Amino acid sequence: MAAMTLCALLAAACGPTSTPVDPPSTVAVPGAPEGPADEPSVDGGDTTAAAPADAPPEPAPATPAPADAAPATPTDGAPPPAATPTADAAPPAPTPIDADGPLASACRPLLQPTIPARVIEVDAQAGAELSGAVLEHLAGQLRQVADTPGGVTVDASGRIDGDVREWTLGDIRAVEAASRSIPQTSDTAVVHVVALRGQPDQSDPGIASSIGIAFGATSFVVFPDRVDDLALLLGGADAILRAVVVHELGHLLCLVNLSYDSEIDHEDPEHPGHSRDDTSVMFHAIETTAIGQLFQGAPPSTFGDADLADLEGLRTGRY
Template sequence: MQKLLVIVTILVLATPGCLDNLQEKLVSCENITGQCRYEILSANDYSKLHIEINYVTGNAPDSEALNLLKQRIQEVTDKTSISVSQSSFGSTDNSYTLEEILEIENNQRTQSKSGNKFVIHILYLNGEYEDNDQTLGLAYSGSSFALFKEKIEDSAFLLISSTDIEKSVIVHEFGHILGLVNNGYQSPHNHEDSQHPHHSDNDESVMYWAIESQDIGNQIDGEPPNNFDSDDLDDLRLMKEGKL
């Protein structure tokens, strides 16, 4: 018994890095959507933000959508720099379960938060989300979300281009990893849609539920919103100040 204790002690002393990593992973905000809001909004722990994008060949992000995302990040966070990297990968699949999405991220993602840099990961997929084929985007962890590029292209209607929709969806999913609306915090404003949890009840907010649904054309008049409304912005400000 004593001998075993000695061996265990030596192992603990010999591998402090591994244990630290394991412990960090167990308590990491990255396991739960919305839980990294403070790390993303504030510059206290991470002053820089990097966006790593992996896209299925032929489904690259629209540069206007990426520029808008960077602009929104600049507007709502205290980050001093925002960088983007992207690379493509092949896929023979065209219908993805959440498990498959997690596996793809695991295989493709090369960067995680370290030092003074927080990393957000975005997957651009072809095909559809298997659990709900109306889905245009999906935030599924504390630092990552997926967009369904072909679904976004299919959703273009009348004078509203797929670029307009992609701009809205990418900001919407970013809003979800910030915890909007009421995901892990309670807003002082009454703006959560009771019919659609964690979404805004204002159809002029980018956090309106239909933004990430292929039904967007039937639910929204004109160009879809791609910015947060005053209640969203106030929630984000309070979060950044550590008050929510």
């Protein structure tokens, strides 16, 4: 089912201490752009003619300008030549991430140091808030795999209005876009997490069993209500949510084989975009309610060795 989720999304699309920003306004849940050339000598002899006696003396030849003199300003209306940039000219600022781009389109700037800082922005409905332990685990995993000289911080101050409901993918996209408050800039890349009450649209087989869904360049949603029935079996709600949020982060970071071809054969052919290693957080069941059927105790919540190797390849430009 997770494979269907990922395929549907792809088709639709193609540190330690939080540094809060001013809290955004509460977001309402949406309803369901020089002269002519000398004449040649005709006789082949001396071409220097004698000047008449009463002719005025010829003007002295102009003194040539020194070799290093500045070029004269053109007088024919043409613009002066452009200055040659010096070797130490500042490079252009990097292009900010397009938060509305397709899934996995921002993994390289998220992993590489060109944009120095990362912020994880979290907006939640009342009752769907993610715990500090879950968010710190998410930030820690991003710190581990990304080159972030400016650090990783979390801002969980955002609130979303609305009640428990079923959410279509269109609804999810709309509320995520409306709730963003921290912009993508040349200095800061933002991962946006939306936590909603209820469940995804049960009439959509692509998302019906999902606990989390990565659906954009930098955004994903989680449904904390969906883990309530699994909590006792799998080590508690936080144990499950730690796994789910890191799994969705992995998709934003291009795992597995999203926009690259891994040198390691670890993708599950039956669940594209996922690892076949059930000790990896990128195992397909992690993001769906099938997690309760395939695990006993806390599910894996960290990247596997093959995942880490792929992320290093993306971070260093090998992929």
